[in-house]
Amino acid sequence: MDANITKRNELLAQRVIKGLASRNMSGYYAATREEALAKALELIEPGATVTMGGAMSAHEIGLVKAVQEGGYHFIDRDKIEDKRAAMLAAYDADVFLASVNAMTEDGVLVNIDGNANRVSAIAQGPKKVIFIVGMNKVCDDVDGAMKRARNVAAPINAQRFGLATPCSKTGSCANCKSADTICCQFLITRYSRHAGRIHVILVNDNLGF
Ligand code: SF4
Numbered sequence: 502m503d504a505n506i507t508k509r510n511e512l513l514a515q516r517v518i519k520g521l522a523s524r525n526m527s528g529y530y531a532a533t534r535e536e537a538l539a540k541a542l543e544l545i546e547p548g549a550t551v552t553m554g555g556a557m558s559a560h561e562i563g564l565v566k567a568v569q570e571g572g573y574h575f576i577d578r579d580k581i582e583d584k585r586a587a588m589l590a591a592y593d594a595d596v597f598l599a600s601v602n603a604m605t606e607d608g609v610l611v612n613i614d615g616n617a618n619r620v621s622a623i624a625q626g627p628k629k630v631i632f633i634v635g636m637n638k639v640c641d642d643v644d645g646a647m648k649r650a651r652n653v654a655a656p657i658n659a660q661r662f663g664l665a666t667p668c669s670k671t672g673s674c675a676n677c678k679s680a681d682t683i684c685c686q687f688l689i690t691r692y693s694r695h696a697g698r699i700h701v702i703l704v705n706d707n708l709g710f
Pocket of ligand 1: 651652669673674676678679681683684
């Protein structure tokens, strides 16, 4: 990462971390993917039940592989045939790994979801939620974060899953109500009632989309 970008990311991350603290959430800055991985593993108790919701960023820093191969009980929803059972097991997990579709400089997290298994687990259920967030996802405010979620993250996800949505074809949001829409639920996390539940690791890198 370019030294000037790193400096900017460090300064911005400190502002985000302050914003998260004001919202009863914990923030951390990692200068590299390796530092982010080490921090995430530090937050997961040995033997913990861990699951996740479509967090590309967690894959990109090597966290999913480390959990699968480490001393944890990893619930891999892709390998469980009964999707409802997988969803309910995730809800009862010790740790849920996630990323955000976007977040604000003052610590508000924005996520959108089609099936809502991811946003429901973020909102409630797992004892701890660990977000891996590349600095590319930090936006000025909630309006900017919503725009990013709907015009960057959602179209890419729709294309990735081969969904028949307008954004798959045009690359930007048409506020559709198509059967395939992934914009069914919007979750804005502005405060955590439970201290120690939400942890956000900000990574000095571009992660996810
Ligand atoms: S509302 Fe429809 S067009 Fe807009 S991002 Fe969501 S799925 Fe795509």
